[in-house]
Amino acid sequence: MNQISLLIALIVYRLAYDLCYVNIFPSHEYNGIELDISTFNYIVSLVSIAIIPFTISFKSRILPSKIFIMTYIFLFLIPLSSYFALANQSLVFYLWCVFFLILLGSLTQKALIISSSPGIVLVLTRFIPIILIVVSFLVVLFANGVPSLTALNFMNVYTVRSEFNSSIFIEYISSASIYFALPIMLSMAILNKKYLLSVFLCLIWTWLFLSSGGRLTFIFLLLTIYLCIAIKFVRIENALPIAFAGCIFLSILEMLLIETTIFAHFGFYRSLIVPSWLSFEYFNYYDVREKLFFAEQFPSLMNNSINETNSALDVGAHLFGATSETWANVGMMGYAFANLSYLGILELLLLAPVLRILDGCYMNLKFSYERLSLCVYIAIISMYAHSTNIYNLFATRTLFIGTLFFIILGIYRSSYLNHAKSI
Numbered sequence: 001m002n003q004i005s006l007l008i009a010l011i012v013y014r015l016a017y018d019l020c021y022v023n024i025f026p027s028h029e030y031n032g033i034e035l036d037i038s039t040f041n042y043i044v045s046l047v048s049i050a051i052i053p054f055t056i057s058f059k060s061r062i063l064p065s066k067i068f069i070m071t072y073i074f075l076f077l078i079p080l081s082s083y084f085a086l087a088n089q090s091l092v093f094y095l096w097c098v099f100f101l102i103l104l105g106s107l108t109q110k111a112l113i114i115s116s117s118p119g120i121v122l123v124l125t126r127f128i129p130i131i132l133i134v135v136s137f138l139v140v141l142f143a144n145g146v147p148s149l150t151a152l153n154f155m156n157v158y159t160v161r162s163e164f165n166s167s168i169f170i171e172y173i174s175s176a177s178i179y180f181a182l183p184i185m186l187s188m189a190i191l192n193k194k195y196l197l198s199v200f201l202c203l204i205w206t207w208l209f210l211s212s213g214g215r216l217t218f219i220f221l222l223l224t225i226y227l228c229i230a231i232k233f234v235r236i237e238n239a240l241p242i243a244f245a246g247c248i249f250l251s252i253l254e255m256l257l258i259e260t261t262i263f264a265h266f267g268f269y270r271s272l273i274v275p276s277w278l279s280f281e282y283f284n285y286y287d288v289r290e291k292l293f294f295a296e297q298f299p300s301l302m303n304n305s306i307n308e309t310n311s312a313l314d315v316g317a318h319l320f321g322a323t324s325e326t327w328a329n330v331g332m333m334g335y336a337f338a339n340l341s342y343l344g345i346l347e348l349l350l351l352a353p354v355l356r357i358l359d360g361c362y363m364n365l366k367f368s369y370e371r372l373s374l375c376v377y378i379a380i381i382s383m384y385a386h387s388t389n390i391y392n393l394f395a396t397r398t399l400f401i402g403t404l405f406f407i408i409l410g411i412y413r414s415s416y417l418n419h420a421k422s423i
Contacts, residue, residue, distance in 0.1 A: 056105035160213030282334030
């Protein structure tokens with residue numbers, strides 16, 4: 001996508017988003033979202049969006065870093081820019097989020113290629129995802145038994161979650177399966193036209209959703225299938241923006257023609273408005289309070305006043321009342337500010353070397369289905385980055401294990417190709 005085409009796409013997407021927001025606001029005002037249009041903020045937001053195509057290089061080669069950046073723009077930054085303008089929010093926090101994007105784009109211009117001897121790595125790359133999937137299935141089965149179909153009604157997922165027997169081990173093993181092993185194995189199976197294996201993996205994924213009630217678990221299953229189909233028609237870094245644009249378009253049609261907001265609630269409000277709204281709410285909350293300073297990651301190192309806090313519950317109580325017990329889970333930008341103020345946002349640039357390594361893995365991989373499975377994996381991680389904090393992304397959300405997996409696979413494929421050329 002050239003600069004002018006991207007500029008037009010960004011502006012049209014943003015204006016459509018604004019139209020959808022203004023129409024959905026009356027039915028969701030009670031949740032806390034605002035409509036207080038600032039002309040100055042609106043102009044600033046449009047200018048900041050317009051300069052993106054001219055400050056970040058989008059090369060013709062498909063790379064994981066570009067998928068992450070495109071997802072950041074369409075899933076987070078444009079919704080953030082809209083809420084910044086339409087709800088008269090903080091200029092400083094918004095500009096820091098724009099600044100982060102420009103820096104991340106600058107730091108991921110060159111791939112970091114790692115090469116070594118293959119050794120035993122092929123065995124690891126073949127069996128680790130399979131082991132994770134099987135173990136997570138068995139652990140959830142023994143802990144919770146056979147699930148009911150209650151979670152298929154999204155309004156009942158909170159009931160399912162409250163009845164789900166979990167532990168630290170179950171959380172880690174199921175996260176490794178849902179956010180790493182299943183997307184990779186399912187995408188490889190679909191792209192290799194192994195449809196029986198694909199159905200089997202879909203059933204396991206659905207089983208985990210019915211047991212835990214995690215809506216994102218089911219959404220990421222649908223997203224993986226969608227990406228595997230979409231990449232036959234469009235470049236994969238454009239597939240997610242097209243999906244987001246489709247959600248906005250369908251939401252507008254629903255509100256204007258049918259005059260309901262059922263799809264708009266899940267497809268637009270929950271997925272696009274809430275992350276940007278909560279990011280600003282975290283900024284507003286922690287801008288005038290003591291920062292977390294990693295109290296939730298390393299509680300024993302912190303003083304008692306911070307040690308007893310739970311940011312999601314604290315912000316939820318601030319927004320919805322002390323007795324609501326609502327968890328206001330935020331994405332990586334809002335949580336980074338809550339931890340270390342603006343320095344926390346700069347800390348997120350640690351993603352840059354990880355993305356560069358994944359770019360190098362992409363270039364090392366031999367088969368197209370392996371490359372595309374890496375792209376599907378980073379697309380899943382990119383979306384989840386705006387629903388969780390960066391520390392969960394590396395730990396329980398398995399960015400670390402996924403990166404390590406593709407490093408190993410890339411090393412093997414690179415060594416394989418070098419050996420083949422020497423024969």
